Amino acid sequence: MLVARRYVPKLYIETSVINGPFSRDFRIVLVSSAFWDRVKAGELEAHISSYVLFEIGKTADGTRRDKLLDIASLCISDAPNGLRVEAVAQEYVRRGMIPENYIFDAYHIASASFGKFEALVTWNFEHILKERTERLLEIINREKNIHIPRLRNPEVFIW
Numbered sequence: 511m512l513v514a515r516r517y518v519p520k521l522y523i524e525t526s527v528i529n530g531p532f533s534r535d536f537r538i539v540l541v542s543s544a545f546w547d548r549v550k551a552g553e554l555e556a557h558i559s560s561y562v563l564f565e566i567g568k569t570a571d572g573t574r575r576d577k578l579l580d581i582a583s584l585c586i587s588d589a590p591n592g593l594r595v596e597a598v599a600q601e602y603v604r605r606g607m608i609p610e611n612y613i614f615d616a617y618h619i620a621s622a623s624f625g626k627f628e629a630l631v632t633w634n635f636e637h638i639l640k641e642r643t644e645r646l647l648e649i650i651n652r653e654k655n656i657h658i659p660r661l662r663n664p665e666v667f668i669w
Contacts, residue, residue, distance in 0.1 A: 518552065518553065518554065518555050519554055519555065519628050519629065519667065520555045520557065520627055520628050521554055521555060521556055521557065521627055521628060521629050521630075521631050521667070522557050522558070522559070522589055522618070522621065522622035522625060522627040522629070522630045522631065522659065523556045523557065523558050523562065523585055523631050524562070524615075524618045524630055524631060524632035524633075524634060524638065525561075525562050525565045525566065525614075525618070526632050526633035526634045527542065527545070527631050527632060527633060527664055528558075528562065528566065528578050528581045528582050529578065529633075530542025530545070530633055530664065531543060531546065531581065532574065532577070532578075533633075538633060541663075541664050541665045541668060542633075542664060544664075544668040545631075545664040545665075545667060545668050546581065546584065548667065548668060549584050549585075550584060554667055555586070556584060556585040556586065556631075557585055557586045557587075557588055557589045557625065557627060558582060558585040558586070558587050558589055559587070559589035559590065559591050559595075559617070559618070559621040559625075560587070560591045561591060561614055561617040561618060561621060562582065562585075562618070563582065563587065564614075565614060566578045566579060566582060588625075589621045589622065589625045589627070590621050590624040590625050591617075591621060594624065595617060595620040595621050595624055596617060596620070598620040598623065598624070598650075598654065598656065599613060599616035599617045599619070599620040600613075600616070601650060601654075602616040602619060602620065602646070602647075602650060603616050605646060605650060606646070607619075607642075607643055607646040607647065607650065608637055608638075608643070609637065612637050615634060615637045615638055618630060618632070618638070619638065619643075619647060619659075619661075622659040623647075623651055623656045623657050623658065623659055624656065624657070626657040626659075627657075627659050628659065628660065629659050629660040629661070629662045629666075630659045630660070630661050630662070631662055631663070631664055631666075631667065632661065632662075632663065633663060633664070635663075638661055639661055639662075639663060643661065644661050647661070
C-alpha cells in the first residue's frame with residue numbers, strides 16, 4: 511500500500527516575520543502566531559539565512575533579541591549567503607528594485623532565489639511585497655537564469 515507524503519512548503523523567512531509576534535498591529539500578531547504554530551507542527555518548512563541572524567543581532571534590547579532568536583531557532587539556518595547572493599542583491603538595487611538603504615531586503619530576496627525556496631515570506635509591504643518588486647524580480651532572475659520565489663505574507667500560509 512502506497513502512503514501519500516504530505517506536501518510541506520519550503521519557505522524563506524525574512525526578518526519581519528520573526529518580529530511579527532511583537533508587532534503593534536494585533537492582526538499581524540495573530541497571523542504570525544498561527545504561522546509559527548504551523549511551523550512548529552511541521553506543516554511549513556521555515557529557512558533563514560545569516561542575513562536574518564545578523565539583523566536580529568542588531569536588536570538593542572537583549573530580552574527582545576533573545577525572544578527573536580528563540581523564534582529563529584524554529585527555522586533551518588541554511589539559506590545561501592555570500593558573494594554570489596550579494597552580487598545579485600546589488601543588481602536588484604542598481605535596477606531600482608530595492609532602495610540602496612535597504613540592501614538587506616535585497617540580500618533576503620537573492621538568498622531566497624538561490625535557495626530555490628517556494629516563497630519568501632515577509633511582512634515588508636514597503637520594499638518587498640510590491641507588484642513592482644515582483645515584476646523586476648521576475649525580469650532580473652529570468653535574465654540570470656535564477657529561480658524566482660513567490661513573494662508572500664504569512665497570511666497566505668495559515669488558511
